[in-house]
Amino acid sequence: MEIPRSGPIYICIMALRTILHYPDPRLRQVAKPVPVVDDTVRQLVDDMAETMYAAPGIGLAAIQIDIPMRVVVIDISETRDQLQIFINPEITRQDGKQVFEEGCLSVPGIYDEVERARHVRVKALDRHGVPFEIEADGLFATCIQHEIDHLNGKVFVDHLSRLKQSRIRKKIEKQERLAM
Amino acid sequence: MTSPAARARAHAAQVVDRVRAGRTLDDALDELFGHLPAGLSEERSLIQEMAYGAIRWHFQLAPLTRHLLDKPLAAKDSDLDSLLHVGLYQLLYMRVVPHAAVNETVSATVVLNKDWARGLVNAVLRRALRELEMLRERITSDETLALATPDWLLARLQAAYPEDWRRVAMAANARAPLTLRVHAGRIERAAAIEKLAAGGYAAHPVETVDSAITLATPAPVDALPGFRDGELSVQDAAAQLAAPLLDVRNGQRVLDACAAPGGKAAHLLERTPALQLVALDVDRSRLARIRENFTRLGVHGDIVHGDAATPADWWDGQPFDRILLDAPCSATGVIRRHPDIRLHRQPGDLERLAATQARLLDSLWPILAPGGKLVYVTCSILPEENRQGVAAFAARQPQARPLPLPHPALAQHARADGLGYQILPGTADMDGFYYAGFEKSGTGPA
Numbered sequence: 001m002e003i004p005r006s007g008p009i010y011i012c013i014m015a016l017r018t019i020l021h022y023p024d025p026r027l028r029q030v031a032k033p034v035p036v037v038d039d040t041v042r043q044l045v046d047d048m049a050e051t052m053y054a055a056p057g058i059g060l061a062a063i064q065i066d067i068p069m070r071v072v073v074i075d076i077s078e079t080r081d082q083l084q085i086f087i088n089p090e091i092t093r094q095d096g097k098q099v100f101e102e103g104c105l106s107v108p109g110i111y112d113e114v115e116r117a118r119h120v121r122v123k124a125l126d127r128h129g130v131p132f133e134i135e136a137d138g139l140f141a142t143c144i145q146h147e148i149d150h151l152n153g154k155v156f157v158d159h160l161s162r163l164k165q166s167r168i169r170k171k172i173e174k175q176e177r178l179a180m
Numbered sequence: 181m182t183s184p185a186a187r188a189r190a191h192a193a194q195v196v197d198r199v200r201a202g203r204t205l206d207d208a209l210d211e212l213f214g215h216l217p218a219g220l221s222e223e224r225s226l227i228q229e230m231a232y233g234a235i236r237w238h239f240q241l242a243p244l245t246r247h248l249l250d251k252p253l254a255a256k257d258s259d260l261d262s263l264l265h266v267g268l269y270q271l272l273y274m275r276v277v278p279h280a281a282v283n284e285t286v287s288a289t290v291v292l293n294k295d296w297a298r299g300l301v302n303a304v305l306r307r308a309l310r311e312l313e314m315l316r317e318r319i320t321s322d323e324t325l326a327l328a329t330p331d332w333l334l335a336r337l338q339a340a341y342p343e344d345w346r347r348v349a350m351a352a353n354a355r356a357p358l359t360l361r362v363h364a365g366r367i368e369r370a371a372a373i374e375k376l377a378a379g380g381y382a383a384h385p386v387e388t389v390d391s392a393i394t395l396a397t398p399a400p401v402d403a404l405p406g407f408r409d410g411e412l413s414v415q416d417a418a419a420q421l422a423a424p425l426l427d428v429r430n431g432q433r434v435l436d437a438c439a440a441p442g443g444k445a446a447h448l449l450e451r452t453p454a455l456q457l458v459a460l461d462v463d464r465s466r467l468a469r470i471r472e473n474f475t476r477l478g479v480h481g482d483i484v485h486g487d488a489a490t491p492a493d494w495w496d497g498q499p500f501d502r503i504l505l506d507a508p509c510s511a512t513g514v515i516r517r518h519p520d521i522r523l524h525r526q527p528g529d530l531e532r533l534a535a536t537q538a539r540l541l542d543s544l545w546p547i548l549a550p551g552g553k554l555v556y557v558t559c560s561i562l563p564e565e566n567r568q569g570v571a572a573f574a575a576r577q578p579q580a581r582p583l584p585l586p587h588p589a590l591a592q593h594a595r596a597d598g599l600g601y602q603i604l605p606g607t608a609d610m611d612g613f614y615y616a617g618f619e620k621s622g623t624g625p626a
Contacts, residue, residue, distance in 0.1 A: 055182075055290075056182075056183055056186060056283070056286075056287040056290065057181060057182055057183060058181050058182070058183045058184075059181040077280075078185060078276070078277055078280040078284070079277050079279070079280045080280060080283055100184070101184070101187075101223075102181060102182075103181065103182030103187065103291075104181060104182060105181070105182060109293065111182075111187065139184065142181075143181050146181045147181065156181075
C-alpha cells in the first residue's frame, strides 16, 4: 500500500516498556493507589497496553514495568480489540472455585495450575477517573485476580508448592544465564 | 498474564510436530493432555480440533506452506513449520476471526521459545490471508491437494476403485460420527437412547446394525449416562458386525486372535455370555486394555498373551469352533478417525502386511475344528489385503469353503466381491471394513 503524501501526520508516542522478570525484588512491592487519573496515567495505560499486546499477553499490571501504581490492563478477546482498564481495582465480591493453567509475562516459559475464585465483582476507575463495577467469570475472573495479585506484590508462582517454586527459580536462573 | 489461546496453538503445533516425527496422533494428544490440568476442557477441544485438522489436511497444508515460505525452514525448526500448518488450517477450515487467529498463532512462537520467528510466522500467515482465494483455487485445481492423499495411496485407490476413487479418497477427510455399542446383556438399545436423551445427548439407532447408535454431536464418552456402568462402548458400526457375523452359540470355543483392545471380543460375550472365549494378543502391554474393557462390561474370557502366527506357543490343543481374525492391516478404512495413518503408512508396508495376514490365516486354520468357521476382518479398503489375500488363502487351503455372510448391513452397504464384503468409509456413516468368512469342510482333524 502506498503511504499518503498529503494530510496531517499523527505521531504516536506510545512506548514499549521492559517487563521485569521473576524473581526480581521490584515485583514484590505493594503498588500505591493512583491519586488522580491524569494524562500521565493515561500515557502509562497506553504504554502498558502496547507492551501487553506486543508481549503477547492478555493482562499486565503496572508493577511489571516497574511502575508501582495500582493500574491494570486486560484484553482477553480473541480479536485483541477489547482493552479493559482498571485503575485502583478492588475485588468486592468473590465466589466459586476454578483452576486455570496460568502463565505470566514476568515468569517466561512457566505454566501451572492455580485455583482461584470462579466469579468476582470488581470496582475500579476507568481511564477518565470515572468509577465502575464489573462482574467477571472464567478466564476473565482468573486474569483479574492474577493482575491484582501483582499490585499486592504477589506472583502466580506464590500459589504453587515450595518444591515447584524452587524448581521454577532454578529454571529461570538457567534461562537468564543462557540469554546473557 | 499470558494468552491461553496462543498456548493452545503452540500445543497443537507440538502435537502435529510429534505426529510428523512418527508418533500416533492419539499418543501425542494423550501425552500432552496428561500434562494439562483437567479443568481446561475448552482449551483441550481447541487443541484437539487444530491438531486433528492439521494432520487430516497434512498433504494439502504441507505443499501450501512450502509455497508460502520463501525458503524452507531448517529441520530443527520443524515445530515452526507445524505451527504454520496449524495457522493455515485455521484460516482455511476453522470458523475463527482471521486476524485473531493470525495474532494468536504468531504469539505461539513465544510459547515455543522461538520469539525470533514472530516476524516470519506473521509474514507467512498474512500472505496466506491475502492470497486465501488463490490458495483455495490451487487446492481445487490439483487432485493430490484437494484429496489430501499421498500419491502412492491415490494410485492404489484409483486401481481398486476406477469409478469412484475420488469419493473414496475424500471420505477419509470427513469427520466420523461418535458411534456407540449398546451392551445387549445390560440394556435395550431403545432404552439406552432414551437414557442418553434424558441426559441431554441426542442419539439415533443405526438402521442395519442392531447394537449400534450414533450420537448427534460428539461428546466426551466418560460423561455419557451408562458409559461407566458398561452399558455403552465406543465402536464404529462396521466393527460391530464382527460379532454377529461369527455366528456363535453358547458353549462354543471361540478365539479372537488379535483381540486388543478387546472391543470385538467383549461384543461377542455381551451377546453370548457363555462362550469359552480366548482373547489373544501379541502385544503384552495391550492386554491390560482388554482386561479393563472386560471388567467394565462385566464379561468373562481368557486373556492370553501370544502370537497368533505361532499357536504352538500358547494353544492348549483343543480346536476352536470359531476364530475371529481381525488382522493387522493398513487401516486405510479408518483414516477419517485416525488421519495420522496417511502420514505414517509407506507403500512398502502393504506387501509386509499382506504377508503377515497370509501367515496368520495359515497358522490359525489348523486349529479350527472341522465344521468350524473363521471370519477374516480388516479395516482396510485395499484389495491387496482383502480380496487378493483371501483368494490366495482359499487357493492354498482346499478345505476352506468361502461362506456367504448374510447380514442386512452387508447386503445394503457393502460391495460383494465373490469371496468377501467391502464396506467403504462413509457408507451409511460407517468406517471402511472388509469381512470374509470360511467354513472348514470335513469331519476329521485337519
